[in-house]
Amino acid sequence: MSDYRVRRAWAIATAFALVLAFVNLSIWLAGAAPRVVWRLVYEGTFASGYGMAQTFAKATPLMLTGMAFAVALRGGLVNVGVEGQLAAGILAAAVVGARLPHTWPWYFAAPVAIGACAVAGAMVGGTAGWLKGRFGAHEVITTLMLNGLIAVGTTWLYGGPLRVPGQIHTRIIAPGARLPMAERWLSGLRGSALSLAIVLAVGAVCTAEWYLLRTSGGLRLRAVGSRPEAARALGVEPGRQHTRTLALAGAIAGLGGMHYVLGVKGYAEDGIGSGVGFVGIAVAMVGLTRAGGILLAALLFGLLGQGGLAVNAIVPADTLSLVQAASILAVATVAGVLSRARGAPGGGHA
Amino acid sequence: MSTAPRSGSLEIRGLTKSYDGRTVLEDVSLTIERGRVHALVGENGAGKSTLIKIACGLVGADTGEVSVDGRVFPTGVAREASAHGIGVVHQHFMLVEPMSVSDNVVLGHEPRRGPFQWFVDRSEARSRVRRLSEKHGMHVDPDARIETLGVGERQRVELLKVLHRGAEFVLLDEPTAVLSPREIQSLLGTMRALAATGTGVLFVSHKLAEVLAVADEITVLRRGRRVLHSAVADTNADALARAVVGADPPAPAPARSTAIGDDCRLELRRVCARGLRDFDLTLRAGETVGVAGVEGNGQRDLAEVIAGLTSCESGTLVLDGKDVSRWSVLQRRDAGIGFVPEDRETGGLLADLSIAENLALGDPATAGRLRLLSPARIRDRASIAIEKFGVRPPDPWAIVRTLSGGNAQKVLLARELARTLRVLVVAQPTRGVDISASAEIHTALREARDRGVAALLISSDLDELRALCDRVIVLRSGQIAGSLAASDADDERLGPLMVGGA
Numbered sequence: 001m002s003d004y005r006v007r008r009a010w011a012i013a014t015a016f017a018l019v020l021a022f023v024n025l026s027i028w029l030a031g032a033a034p035r036v037v038w039r040l041v042y043e044g045t046f047a048s049g050y051g052m053a054q055t056f057a058k059a060t061p062l063m064l065t066g067m068a069f070a071v072a073l074r075g076g077l078v079n080v081g082v083e084g085q086l087a088a089g090i091l092a093a094a095v096v097g098a099r100l101p102h103t104w105p106w107y108f109a110a111p112v113a114i115g116a117c118a119v120a121g122a123m124v125g126g127t128a129g130w131l132k133g134r135f136g137a138h139e140v141i142t143t144l145m146l147n148g149l150i151a152v153g154t155t156w157l158y159g160g161p162l163r164v165p166g167q168i169h170t171r172i173i174a175p176g177a178r179l180p181m182a183e184r185w186l187s188g189l190r191g192s193a194l195s196l197a198i199v200l201a202v203g204a205v206c207t208a209e210w211y212l213l214r215t216s217g218g219l220r221l222r223a224v225g226s227r228p229e230a231a232r233a234l235g236v237e238p239g240r241q242h243t244r245t246l247a248l249a250g251a252i253a254g255l256g257g258m259h260y261v262l263g264v265k266g267y268a269e270d271g272i273g274s275g276v277g278f279v280g281i282a283v284a285m286v287g288l289t290r291a292g293g294i295l296l297a298a299l300l301f302g303l304l305g306q307g308g309l310a311v312n313a314i315v316p317a318d319t320l321s322l323v324q325a326a327s328i329l330a331v332a333t334v335a336g337v338l339s340r341a342r343g344a345p346g347g348g349h350a
Numbered sequence: 351m352s353t354a355p356r357s358g359s360l361e362i363r364g365l366t367k368s369y370d371g372r373t374v375l376e377d378v379s380l381t382i383e384r385g386r387v388h389a390l391v392g393e394n395g396a397g398k399s400t401l402i403k404i405a406c407g408l409v410g411a412d413t414g415e416v417s418v419d420g421r422v423f424p425t426g427v428a429r430e431a432s433a434h435g436i437g438v439v440h441q442h443f444m445l446v447e448p449m450s451v452s453d454n455v456v457l458g459h460e461p462r463r464g465p466f467q468w469f470v471d472r473s474e475a476r477s478r479v480r481r482l483s484e485k486h487g488m489h490v491d492p493d494a495r496i497e498t499l500g501v502g503e504r505q506r507v508e509l510l511k512v513l514h515r516g517a518e519f520v521l522l523d524e525p526t527a528v529l530s531p532r533e534i535q536s537l538l539g540t541m542r543a544l545a546a547t548g549t550g551v552l553f554v555s556h557k558l559a560e561v562l563a564v565a566d567e568i569t570v571l572r573r574g575r576r577v578l579h580s581a582v583a584d585t586n587a588d589a590l591a592r593a594v595v596g597a598d599p600p601a602p603a604p605a606r607s608t609a610i611g612d613d614c615r616l617e618l619r620r621v622c623a624r625g626l627r628d629f630d631l632t633l634r635a636g637e638t639v640g641v642a643g644v645e646g647n648g649q650r651d652l653a654e655v656i657a658g659l660t661s662c663e664s665g666t667l668v669l670d671g672k673d674v675s676r677w678s679v680l681q682r683r684d685a686g687i688g689f690v691p692e693d694r695e696t697g698g699l700l701a702d703l704s705i706a707e708n709l710a711l712g713d714p715a716t717a718g719r720l721r722l723l724s725p726a727r728i729r730d731r732a733s734i735a736i737e738k739f740g741v742r743p744p745d746p747w748a749i750v751r752t753l754s755g756g757n758a759q760k761v762l763l764a765r766e767l768a769r770t771l772r773v774l775v776v777a778q779p780t781r782g783v784d785i786s787a788s789a790e791i792h793t794a795l796r797e798a799r800d801r802g803v804a805a806l807l808i809s810s811d812l813d814e815l816r817a818l819c820d821r822v823i824v825l826r827s828g829q830i831a832g833s834l835a836a837s838d839a840d841d842e843r844l845g846p847l848m849v850g851g852a
Contacts, residue, residue, distance in 0.1 A: 216710075216721040219703075223711055226700040233659060233689055233697055234711050235680030 015330035044310020057193035059302030061256035065280025068253035070289035075245035076225035081143025083277025085121040089254025092120030093261035094268035097173025109176030121254015129246030133239025169269035195263035209291030358419040365414035389565035393784035394754035407431030437517025452492040502533035527782040611635030615804035621665035625651030633804035640819030648828035657689035686772030706732035706746040712765035735764040756787030
């Protein structure tokens with residue numbers, strides 16, 4: 001086994017041990033026994049079919065927002081607008097879904113509604129990319145501002161023009177656009193938020209990874225992420241590529257709308273999906289910006305979210321968000337250790 | 351401050367180091383005496399940089415020891431090395447660009463004043479820099495900002511920084527690789543001056559002429575082992591070259607076998623652009639035109655105008671009879687213009703991607719946006735290029751960042767030469783590249799010429815221009831100051847054209 005592998009194994013093991021120790025200490029300080037808390041987490045998640053389904057349901061939008069951040073990062077862009085791109089996807093699903101004729105069968109209605117999520121997210125992301133490519137506006141600023149704009153806009157729309165009188169949400173979407181819920185196949189999952197959206201989400205994440213690694217477009221995206229000047233000398237205009245990259249990232253984030261609107265809810269309302277974009281950044285980092293890692297990290301964060309509800313009775317649910325924070329710190333450190341370990345041999349001019 | 355030169359030495363004994371089971375240094379010993387210049391010569395990958403990293407404490411040795419005046423200190427601890435008076439000027443400068451020269455020199459060891467020593471004593475810093483630069487005969491303005499300085503001046507700042515920290519042994523990692531001939535002469539003078547004041551100098555270089563001109567003694571490394579150690583008087587260029595390469599040095603280049611064609615491949619007509627004024631140039635099929643000049647006189651702009659990275663403000667660029675002045679980079683590449691930029695690590699290659707992916711990016715077969723990249727296909731194409739150009743390691747999936755300068759350059763050249771080219775623009779193809787890789791790169795360029803490619807070769811290495819070119823043009827202030835047949839392009843004629851006047 002090579003030097004690098006040994007170091008990587010140690011670094012990851014150490015990081016996880018530290019995270020566990022830190023979280024246990026926090027639980028103990030909050031006045032509970034770690035053993036009891038972990039037992040509750042287990043019972044609330046893996047012990048029952050319903051708990052597992054909820055874990056997967058919580059992971060569904062997270063894997064998309066995580067991949068949306070990762071795709072942009074591999075293209076050299078820090079996409080902190082995932083939150084807004086997801087919100088745009090939710091809005092589009094609600095608006096388009098509600099206007100589809102009720103007579104349309106699912107094989108027309110669902111693709112149109114899903115496409116609307118992606119297009120809306122892509123437009124929001126692409127706008128930030130275009131502003132960078134055309135005017136040099138930094139994407140961190142523009143995507144953050146777009147987040148704010150969309151948050152205000154959707155709050156107004158959901159509270160006013162789009163609201164169904166007497167309700168606090170938008171019109172129910174056409175039945176053809178609804179994605180089947182898991183409870184349809186497994187009656188034990190009654191009430192769970194898990195739907196077919198998870199299959200589509202995993203598919204989207206894997207397709208995005210495949211695009212990055214196996215197509216010329218993906219190679220160009222990564223080329224600009226690696227060295228924009230060198231990419232330019234090869235005829236890839238970094239400005240235009242930035243637009244494409246953020247549009248792709250936005251489309252992936254926007255697909256999160258299908259989980260909420262086309263899946264569990266059937267409508268949009270204020271506050272749906274809020275914070276999921278930002279947690280996605282953590283998912284991408286913990287998943288080391290690769291599809292496999294992101295899927296696992298999304299499951300971990302889904303587990304923590306669901307487990308947090310289970311332990312709420314004895315310790316604050318926030319205790320488990322400590323795990324999120326601690327694991328981000330640990331993974332960031334491990335990634336640093338790893339890149340240094342890899343950079344050492346023959347780095348530069350040997 | 352200055353006292354009589356002390357004797358004593360920095361001694362490296364029996365150093366061995368391996369990474370991932372690959373031995374990069376094996377039982378290497380070397381002594382740098384105060385007041386002497388010791389040259390360290392070897393190909394890329396011979397272990398020179400690793401030796402320097404160990405000597406200055408960046409990397410720990412597996413076995414062996416480093417001592418100053420008989421006091422052994424642990425390797426791998428940078429603080430120990432600098433406390434023992436060892437200072438390094440790395441190949442890549444580590445300067446804070448928006449700060450002044452004197453701020454950079456004293457950074458980390460600032461003179462202080464005021465209550466609780468809270469404030470940096472700027473005037474003391476300035477006068478320290480002035481004193482140091484006078485003492486060692488290196489002129490730098492202490493108030494100039496780093497970003498306004500040229501490469502040679504930046505290097506002097508690095509050297510001053512090391513001396514300000516009290517270095518008695520200065521290790522210079524390939525310092526001449528980035529310098530123009532004039533700056534090299536001045537640096538060699540500085541090294542002698544440092545030695546005269548009792549500093550021990552370790553000078554790493556590929557260029558045997560420089561080494562023979564400045565060093566007192568020479569050590570040659572090959573594949574991590576010391577293969578030669580000799581006083582400079584007891585050796586010569588041939589013996590050194592044999593030791594470096596491990597075989598007889600490459601034979602002198604064969605004379606060209608093909609004639610220059612009549613058809614005009616590329617023509618610049620009164621081109622004005624950033625850095626160029628009313629520029630006229632003609633390249634014929636099979637012709638290699640060299641571009642000499644002091645750096646920053648439009649060489650880079652000329653290359654970028656042809657490649658399409660800088661736009662023409664007026665005038666026309668004609669390729670094979672077609673006006674291509676308004677064409678995009680991609681259109682020009684498709685029309686057969688190849689470009690090897692001088693900053694291969696940032697402007698040429700994608701350091702985070704593999705060799706195979708870098709080659710695939712230049713391959714017209716994968717030009718479309720949604721073309722699928724078959725891993726088998728891009729691997730096979732990369733393997734062919736790796737074998738043809740002798741890239742080491744011969745692994746298509748090796749990340750370009752981990753390659754040595756010479757091997758990275760081979761990948762870049764392979765990417766451009768794999769296509770059907772009409773015109774090739776190459777800048778500094780062998781800068782920082784070792785002897786055998788340079789020879790291989792020259793061979794590749796000659797082969798391209800014999801296939802009828804019209805080439806523009808920008809180089810600060812005048813020997814390289816004479817060896818490869820049919821004629822040499824000299825750039826000054828964005829214009830052609832003179833044009834010479836290669837056979838007439840000696841230093842006496844080129845020199846005045848480069849600097850102007852006389």
